[in-house]
Amino acid sequence: MASQIGAPDATYGFIGLGNMGFGMAKNVRQKIPSSSKMIVCELVTSQRDEFCKTVEGDIETAETPKELAEKCDIIISSLPNGKAVKIVYLDSSTGILAGCSKDSQKLVLETSTIEASTSLEVRKAVEEALPSSEFLDAPVSGGIPPAHAGTLTFMVGGSKDVFEKAKPVMATMGKSENLILCGGPGAGLATKQINNYIAYCSYVALCEGMNTGLKFGLDPKTLNDVINASSGQCWNSLHMNPVKGVIPNSSASRDFKPGFTVELAQGVTRQMTKLMEEVGAKSMFGPVMDDIWARAVENPLCKAQESRSIYRLFSEDNGQHLGKVKIE
Template identity: 35%
Template sequence: MRARLVAWGFFRAQQRAFSTTPRRLESYGFIGLGQMGYQMAKNLQSKLSPSDSVRLFDININATKRLAEEMKVSQTGGAAVEVSRNANDAARESDIVITVLPEPSHVKSVYREILSPDLPGKARVYIDCSTIDPSSSREVARWVADANQGQFVDAPMSGGVVGATAGTLTFMLGAPDALVPRLEPLLLRMGKRVLHCGAQGNGLSAKLANNYLLAINNIATAEAMNLGIKWGLDPKTLANIINVSTGRCWPSEVNNPVKGVVEGAPASRDYSGGFGISLMKKDLKLAIVAAKEADAKLELGDRARQVYEEAEQVGSCRGRDFSVIYRFLGGKE
């Protein structure tokens, strides 16, 4: 009897030791902590296992340190947090590297640094959530493949800073079918929807096609609202008619450019917040470049780009939500 009790005690001790031994599951590198990346990294870290780790890097070292401190102060779980010296350091020990960067030139510069000759070989997955042109993205994917450093996928997102903060982003994923089951749960820690668009580069193509349409719909909505109001129509009446008729679109229904029509829309707070006019100009330019590479004819793209460029130069429009085009047109506020 005593022997059985001793054996049972030894077995329970082994169970406790096994259950409390930390197990490193996966290591993440997160590079690019601007308005979007900062919030995405917070959501990711908070929803990972304590046996995971997240290495942070941004050229703004103060932002990096501030985020690391916020994560540690609020930490009731979540992954361990480290601050990296540079992009290569963030990627070196990571299984998955996530980048969120402003322009194609920034993406290329960061991946040149990551893929330096001294980077140890590892089957990493690189997830680029930047909005860049598909050809630049495919070029970086070739660099990763040529360096035998794993796989590179594109996962641009929709939802803005509000969606990044709330964890409600939609990701448009360009990746091999075999990677989707691994990547989808990870992206859902930072968003609420993952749309697999096909091979690498297709996520960006989908986003740019959507934003091309959005850019033009926004101008058309601003023009239609301005036209109807000048004809004497009440703004809310006009919007209600559009939104139950064939003119209905996101800029008319959700982001209406006229103050007071949609409660909470940027137009009702002097066009602050939302999707900046400079970002829309950037996405539209990328879509036009990609269309030319694909030999896809665009009739409205160049004129729409001119409208956003001209509006951005106006002091009362600069730095505001892209629906401020209504103001640029001289719409009644």
């Protein structure tokens, strides 16, 4: 059956079936034409096997990005960090570029949340090695449930022509109205880093507010309802209140398991502080955020837990796990 949203009939390659990539790849396979082939590449074989077992459609596996690139017209990558992206694309033995001839015509969507400078380095290598191919930095926002639901937001950096060409592919994974061209190369990632930083800063404020309310004796559900009807409303107060029982589907309701870990959150926060340094932007919250995450990744209350578990640093042991960061 042909795709209702116009995804082209082609051979699709998807690299990275982790927390986000699994749901994204599932939606690609479900929404592209049934005649299209999908090839997946994932280092964790149990994750790869689970994908092949549970997702219907024509799916093959590749042992390396090189093998995948040799067979695919459209390549999508969803990887945990910049180091992994560089290996996947640039490794001379196993990387994507090693599997492409100079006249290859690939459409490449790099959806990982990494440093803009790393993405620009990879883009330059792709453009030099494959002048007939097209590359977009296209990080996503929304979290794991929207990745599975196919309702992500895409923040895209690149040319308008390539963006328009790629929209039907991105629409298999995200809302068509939330596919946003943010500017030229790197702009998608810069936008994503700013968005992530604002979200985590507002979450820290929410943690402080909810903890204060509980200590005062306020009902947490009523407090959150008032916040959401007032000027304190934010994405986290709507979807991820840190107090268990306030929002049924929040990470707190699962005792902060599983999900986007504090280690990954530390990484994306550092991406933003690095970006601010690179462009010479003044920062006041940056040192505070760096300090919170540095403590979280070492503290058993949060280590390897979902990122919003940092609430425990505020609510347990009278906040003794947090330090005092003073901005001069």
